[in-house]
Amino acid sequence: MNSNLEQSTARVAAAGKAARVASKRLALLSRAEKDAALGVLADAIEAAEASIVVGNGRDLERGRDAGISDSLADRLRMTPERVSAVAQALRDLAALPDPVGEVVRGNTLANGLQIKQVRVPMGVVGMVYEARPNVTVDAAGLGLKSGNAMILRGGSAAADTNAAIVAALRESLERQGLPADAVQLLDGGHEDVQALITARGLVDLVIPRGGAKLIETVVTGSTVPVIETGTGNVHVYVDADADLDMALEIAVNSKTHRPSVCNAAESLLVHRDVADEFLPRVLRTLADKDVTLHADERATALAGDVETKPVTDEAWNTEFHDLEMSVGVVDSLDEAIEHIDGYSTHHTDCIVTENRAAARAFIAQVDSAVVMVNASTRFTDGGEFGFGAEIGISTQKLHARGPMALAELTTTKWVVDGDGQIR
Amino acid sequence: MNSNLEQSTARVAAAGKAARVASKRLALLSRAEKDAALGVLADAIEAAEASIVVGNGRDLERGRDAGISDSLADRLRMTPERVSAVAQALRDLAALPDPVGEVVRGNTLANGLQIKQVRVPMGVVGMVYEARPNVTVDAAGLGLKSGNAMILRGGSAAADTNAAIVAALRESLERQGLPADAVQLLDGGHEDVQALITARGLVDLVIPRGGAKLIETVVTGSTVPVIETGTGNVHVYVDADADLDMALEIAVNSKTHRPSVCNAAESLLVHRDVADEFLPRVLRTLADKDVTLHADERATALAGDVETKPVTDEAWNTEFHDLEMSVGVVDSLDEAIEHIDGYSTHHTDCIVTENRAAARAFIAQVDSAVVMVNASTRFTDGGEFGFGAEIGISTQKLHARGPMALAELTTTKWVVDGDGQIR
Numbered sequence: 018m019n020s021n022l023e024q025s026t027a028r029v030a031a032a033g034k035a036a037r038v039a040s041k042r043l044a045l046l047s048r049a050e051k052d053a054a055l056g057v058l059a060d061a062i063e064a065a066e067a068s069i070v071v072g073n074g075r076d077l078e079r080g081r082d083a084g085i086s087d088s089l090a091d092r093l094r095m096t097p098e099r100v101s102a103v104a105q106a107l108r109d110l111a112a113l114p115d116p117v118g119e120v121v122r123g124n125t126l127a128n129g130l131q132i133k134q135v136r137v138p139m140g141v142v143g144m145v146y147e148a149r150p151n152v153t154v155d156a157a158g159l160g161l162k163s164g165n166a167m168i169l170r171g172g173s174a175a176a177d178t179n180a181a182i183v184a185a186l187r188e189s190l191e192r193q194g195l196p197a198d199a200v201q202l203l204d205g206g207h208e209d210v211q212a213l214i215t216a217r218g219l220v221d222l223v224i225p226r227g228g229a230k231l232i233e234t235v236v237t238g239s240t241v242p243v244i245e246t247g248t249g250n251v252h253v254y255v256d257a258d259a260d261l262d263m264a265l266e267i268a269v270n271s272k273t274h275r276p277s278v279c280n281a282a283e284s285l286l287v288h289r290d291v292a293d294e295f296l297p298r299v300l301r302t303l304a305d306k307d308v309t310l311h312a313d314e315r316a317t318a319l320a321g322d323v324e325t326k327p328v329t330d331e332a333w334n335t336e337f338h339d340l341e342m343s344v345g346v347v348d349s350l351d352e353a354i355e356h357i358d359g360y361s362t363h364h365t366d367c368i369v370t371e372n373r374a375a376a377r378a379f380i381a382q383v384d385s386a387v388v389m390v391n392a393s394t395r396f397t398d399g400g401e402f403g404f405g406a407e408i409g410i411s412t413q414k415l416h417a418r419g420p421m422a423l424a425e426l427t428t429t430k431w432v433v434d435g436d437g438q439i440r
Numbered sequence: 441m442n443s444n445l446e447q448s449t450a451r452v453a454a455a456g457k458a459a460r461v462a463s464k465r466l467a468l469l470s471r472a473e474k475d476a477a478l479g480v481l482a483d484a485i486e487a488a489e490a491s492i493v494v495g496n497g498r499d500l501e502r503g504r505d506a507g508i509s510d511s512l513a514d515r516l517r518m519t520p521e522r523v524s525a526v527a528q529a530l531r532d533l534a535a536l537p538d539p540v541g542e543v544v545r546g547n548t549l550a551n552g553l554q555i556k557q558v559r560v561p562m563g564v565v566g567m568v569y570e571a572r573p574n575v576t577v578d579a580a581g582l583g584l585k586s587g588n589a590m591i592l593r594g595g596s597a598a599a600d601t602n603a604a605i606v607a608a609l610r611e612s613l614e615r616q617g618l619p620a621d622a623v624q625l626l627d628g629g630h631e632d633v634q635a636l637i638t639a640r641g642l643v644d645l646v647i648p649r650g651g652a653k654l655i656e657t658v659v660t661g662s663t664v665p666v667i668e669t670g671t672g673n674v675h676v677y678v679d680a681d682a683d684l685d686m687a688l689e690i691a692v693n694s695k696t697h698r699p700s701v702c703n704a705a706e707s708l709l710v711h712r713d714v715a716d717e718f719l720p721r722v723l724r725t726l727a728d729k730d731v732t733l734h735a736d737e738r739a740t741a742l743a744g745d746v747e748t749k750p751v752t753d754e755a756w757n758t759e760f761h762d763l764e765m766s767v768g769v770v771d772s773l774d775e776a777i778e779h780i781d782g783y784s785t786h787h788t789d790c791i792v793t794e795n796r797a798a799a800r801a802f803i804a805q806v807d808s809a810v811v812m813v814n815a816s817t818r819f820t821d822g823g824e825f826g827f828g829a830e831i832g833i834s835t836q837k838l839h840a841r842g843p844m845a846l847a848e849l850t851t852t853k854w855v856v857d858g859d860g861q862i863r
Contacts, residue, residue: 384563
């Protein structure tokens with residue numbers, strides 16, 4: 018073990034122990050206490066606006082010197098308006114039901130034992146994410162509402178912003194008589210991530226949120242439970258029986274509404290029976306919206322004067338996260354399902370069809386977190402689903418699948434109530 | 441990579457691909473088809489009784505030569521009666537509800553999108569377990585009923601028994617027109633386990649079931665999602681306000697009813713206010729049942745002529761899985777909770793009390809999969825809970841906690857049904 022990793026391991030161990038102590042307090046808070054605290058935290062974030070914006074300025078300056086992209090700088094930027102928005106998000110959390118204490122199921126056994134499965138906090142949750150300071154506030158708020166102590170590891174590009182935010186949150190918690198260690202920030206090097214994801218017994222769950230590489234690092238390197246989030250190679254399939262006007266709107270909206278996010282579509286598959294009519298229209302519309310098109314031979318033949326590149330296997334496997342899309346023609350619904358099975362990251366996949374049997378087959382056979390019929394893939398989102406919040410979108414099958422919010426940050430406990438039963 | 445591991449990796453990759461293909465068929469089977477298949481598999485197991493018993497004889501002989509313990513030999517042994525019992529367990533599974541297709545939650549959004557979260561099979565599930573051939577049949581049955589393809593890795597001590605069982609199951613599946621690869625057995629060396637737990641993308645979940653060492657190996661070495669099961673350092677705490685006759689029965693039953701299993705109690709804590717009256721009785725009764733007692737100073741002082749050993753930190757941390765127990769006196773409910781927090785494996789912990797406030801505090805503060813009031817810890821069991829089956833008892837917080845059965849072998853999928861919604 019190199020000395021940096023040793024230091025990180027010690028730092029994470031100390032943070033984990035402090036978080037465990039804090040989590041015991043949090044687990045016993047009533048909903049009223051947690052909701053009141055969220056309101057005070059929101060005020061504290063607004064009161065700290067100046068220090069957050071100043072810290073953010075230093076991060077942005079370092080970023081400029083390092084030549085970060087405009088889109089990265091935009092994600093990193095905290096204006097006074099954005100500070101207000103994240104504070105408001107904390108207030109909005111107070112309006113959501115408390116997942117803790119919910120009875121999931123229960124019954125009375127033949128012997129009179131009353132058993133019930135009750136939601137309880139996870140305990141200590143680690144989050145590893147990139148340079149998006151709003152995630153820092155969201156994670157702290159979701160953690161408090163669900164009764165979990167959070168150990169946060171944001172991207173180093175946002176170090177000063179995150180430090181200002183977490184300082185404001187911790188100070189406010191302390192002033193409220195709540196444990197400051199409910200929210201902790203790891204600000205060491207990459208070794209902190211390594212130490213966090215191997216802190217067995219100290220951390221109950223780690224959620225990585227970011228690009229594919231970050232997620233791969235966390236998932237393969239961790240010895241603590243992890244929820245994989247976010248990578249989305251999302252497909253829209255236009256069936257032989259699609260309403261083609263609807264299909265055009267869905268394909269274009271799924272691709273262009275916000276191309277940088279994980280629920281944006283990356284691939285378009287079109288049934289051969291409607292290819293002649295549909296492809297010239299959709300390719301023209303996408304091209305007019307500056308979408309770079311990777312097309313297979315049959316799609317290229319129908320592209321008219323729209324410029325396309327030959328689609329490669331690599332393109333089919335790429336999450337462009339940009340105005341760029343792979344397009345191809347399939348001979349059948351089965352071929353579409355098989356293609357999706359081979360290339361999808363099992364985040365969200367959509368069929369556009371008026372045919373009941375085709376919709377049923379697609380729903381049954383496409384093995385993704387969210388399977389859609391006749392809707393934009395952009396609806397895979399905790400806010401859109403009505404969860405009121407989102408901590409990420411799980412693309413794994415264990416524990417949580419699809420948009421995750423408060424309930425997904427809890428586990429359950431069985432409570433068995435007897436009057437002397439023995440076996 | 442050594443050549444054994446290379447071979448195992450290739451073998452697991454082939455098994456995983458075949459399992460994936462099989463899982464697609466299984467996911468589309470109706471409940472009626474699965475229940476009928478379970479009945480035919482039960483018949484096939486009974487028809488293969490002779491070959492199973494012969495294979496088991498070879499395993500037992502090898503075991504004897506290797507000097508395995510009587511209790512291990514007993515777990516390994518397959519008599520004709522035990523073959524009938526495992527076949528019957530398959531028939532019993534047919535009577536249970538199908539978890540697949542259950543709508544967990546759902547609603548219609550403001551924009552008219554109808555969303556629902558539906559249970560679907562995990563896909564491909566790996567199981568790593570020790571020399572208990574009944575687990576082979578149970579896992580195959582639970583897998584089929586929940587629509588999952590199973591890759592089984594039983595203990596090498598049961599190799600011939602498992603081979604006979606799996607051959608019978610696969611032949612029966614094939615004769616029924618179902619995919620034989622729904623049940624596969626890995627019979628290579630330890631490298632097969634290593635290959636299985638790192639088969640990312642091929643295996644959706646691995647469940648280790650066995651001793652602490654096996655589970656540690658799987659959990660720390662895996663890069664696929666894992667559910668930790670089974671280790672149980674289980675406590676019974678007798679409160680100041682306990683009904684002491686009830687406490688005696690619960691303590692004795694929890695320890696002695698079946699000491700080799702994970703829900704048997706290993707530690708007894710007694711509040712000082714009732715120690716004088718309760719400890720002499722319970723220590724005498726336990727000693728009469730041949731329980732070896734590790735007692736702290738205050739318990740030893742109350743042991744009378746019952747022989748005790750001084751309890752050590754190691755004893756408090758030990759799952760004896762035998763007629764052996766650690767016993768101590770605590771000054772308060774808080775001290776009991778703190779002790780349990782320090783030593784419990786968070787499987788099952790029990791309070792015996794007539795005091796409502798003490799029960800509420802214990803339930804709220806003891807962070808275990810099952811928390812009991814006034815009942816034997818032996819009730820932590822899928823069968824006792826009314827699940828009709830059990831694939832293990834999860835001691836982790838992610839996905840499943842406590843006894844796991846059919847529902848815990850499923851994941852969910854969000855189905856979004858629209859009529860052209862875009863953002």
